[in-house]
Amino acid sequence: MVEKRTPLAVAEAVKKVVEQAVPSGAETVNLEESYGRILAEPIVASSDVPPFDRSPYDGFAIRSIDSEGASGDNRIAFKVIDHIGAGEVSVKKLEAFEAIRIMTGAQLPKGADAVVMFEQTKEVEDGITIRKPFLPLENVSLQGEDLQKDEIVIDSGSFINPGTVALLATFGYSQVLVAKKPVVGILSTGTELLSVEDDLVPGKIRNSNGPMIVAQLKRMGLTCEMYGMSVDNLDESYRVVKKAAEETDCLITTGGVSVGDFDFLPAIYEKLGAQVLFNKVAMRPGSVTTVAVANGRYLFGLSGNPSACFTGFELFVRPALLNMMGAQKLYMPHTTATLGEDFTKANPFTRFVRAIYDGQMVSPAGFNKSNAVSSIARGNALIVLPGGSRGYEAGDTVDVLLLGSEEGAARWQL
Numbered sequence: 001m002v003e004k005r006t007p008l009a010v011a012e013a014v015k016k017v018v019e020q021a022v023p024s025g026a027e028t029v030n031l032e033e034s035y036g037r038i039l040a041e042p043i044v045a046s047s048d049v050p051p052f053d054r055s056p057y058d059g060f061a062i063r064s065i066d067s068e069g070a071s072g073d074n075r076i077a078f079k080v081i082d083h084i085g086a087g088e089v090s091v092k093k094l095e096a097f098e099a100i101r102i103m104t105g106a107q108l109p110k111g112a113d114a115v116v117m118f119e120q121t122k123e124v125e126d127g128i129t130i131r132k133p134f135l136p137l138e139n140v141s142l143q144g145e146d147l148q149k150d151e152i153v154i155d156s157g158s159f160i161n162p163g164t165v166a167l168l169a170t171f172g173y174s175q176v177l178v179a180k181k182p183v184v185g186i187l188s189t190g191t192e193l194l195s196v197e198d199d200l201v202p203g204k205i206r207n208s209n210g211p212m213i214v215a216q217l218k219r220m221g222l223t224c225e226m227y228g229m230s231v232d233n234l235d236e237s238y239r240v241v242k243k244a245a246e247e248t249d250c251l252i253t254t255g256g257v258s259v260g261d262f263d264f265l266p267a268i269y270e271k272l273g274a275q276v277l278f279n280k281v282a283m284r285p286g287s288v289t290t291v292a293v294a295n296g297r298y299l300f301g302l303s304g305n306p307s308a309c310f311t312g313f314e315l316f317v318r319p320a321l322l323n324m325m326g327a328q329k330l331y332m333p334h335t336t337a338t339l340g341e342d343f344t345k346a347n348p349f350t351r352f353v354r355a356i357y358d359g360q361m362v363s364p365a366g367f368n369k370s371n372a373v374s375s376i377a378r379g380n381a382l383i384v385l386p387g388g389s390r391g392y393e394a395g396d397t398v399d400v401l402l403l404g405s406e407e408g409a410a411r412w413q414l
């Protein structure tokens, strides 16, 4: 008798997995190494930004009061008494009808409260004339207008993007507290598997899931321990899985999770005494995706079928690892788009279709069975079609999850 499995709704399965996350801890890295990591402390402004009133233009600093009444017929003259570039501070204080030649980024001199761009001036013998009045603080970049000292600028749990790096540098964080990277292991199971460099022989295929997952992890900035490939033999697979599970925070296996005679992962979980969170999800591909935990460590049993394997990683492994790192944004960004072609194949389960999204339209990326490899490579998104009896037609509005985003979304939207 084939074991009967009860399918869990995708949203519930995602929730169940994410909830199991055990914090990976924190470590300090140099600022230059911080890009792509998850902040494990908030960024606090150690100064105002900008830290002083400054000129946003190349021009002349003046006292706005002196410009009152200026017009084309009544140009007002200023005597230029100093000349400063960014990084320089004038020791002079402006008196009536005096100006200081000032470059973008230079601190506003004492007495000045406005800046006239070069283009708005005419040079005369010992200075300039202007033809319009300026308001107090016109063309002045005010101290603290961007950020104010002591404010929390970026929350802990944020992805460190290039802008975050700029902020860290702005506030003098030469060292940054970031989440530790979980130790992730990959084991590809299957007697049919050959290495990439092997020639094809009858009945065998090259292991594509292993390298694919390495790349999926890499896209998250993570590395992994490789446990290679194991043949479908219970004792041997058990030994490798047990060892790998002890050495990692998260072991990802591919293949061997269904109900076949050589699908040994279910027996291995049992032998390990692992708690199986689910072994059937109401989704295609990847309905047999199995997630278990043992001693606070994840065991992801991804399907051997490449598209199912890929989808299982993006839907379950990715948010789980991000949650271990305390990240706030765990999920693929969601949008809606117009379906570019009919998709008539109805399914009772939610379908995740590898797809090409162009910002407006979304279409399946070719051959779309669970065992497809081609559509993984060609797609940049997943169309999400809720389960049910009906198919979908070109022109329908459909849900889309975007692949490859660094930062993700804070909420699961489906």
Ligand SMILES: Nc1nc2c(c(=O)[nH]1)N[C@H]1C(S)=C(S)[C@@H](COP(=O)(O)OP(=O)(O)OC[C@H]3O[C@@H](n4cnc5c(N)ncnc54)[C@H](O)[C@@H]3O)O[C@H]1N2
Binding pocket: 188, 189, 190, 192, 193, 205, 206, 207, 208, 209, 210, 254, 255, 256, 257, 258, 259, 260, 263, 285, 286, 287, 288, 302, 303, 304, 305, 306, 308, 370, 371
């Ligand atoms: N009687 C039933 N049969 C199957 C069911 C079912 O419910 N009842 N589920 C089907 C579904 S759905 C899927 S998906 C697959 C899942 O199979 P497994 O996860 O057990 O994976 P395997 O049997 O090991 O392999 C499936 C397929 O994928 C190929 N494969 C495996 N590993 C790799 C790899 N590393 N790189 C590339 N390709 C790989 C393997 O050769 C098989 O073709 O089960 C269905 N059957």
Ligand code: MOO
Binding pocket: 283, 284, 285, 286, 287, 288, 289, 303, 305, 307, 308, 370, 371
């Ligand atoms: O798990 Mo299977 O991928 O639903 O075809």
Ligand SMILES: [Mg+2]
Binding pocket: 255, 256, 257, 258, 259, 260, 262, 263, 304
């Ligand atoms: Mg199988």
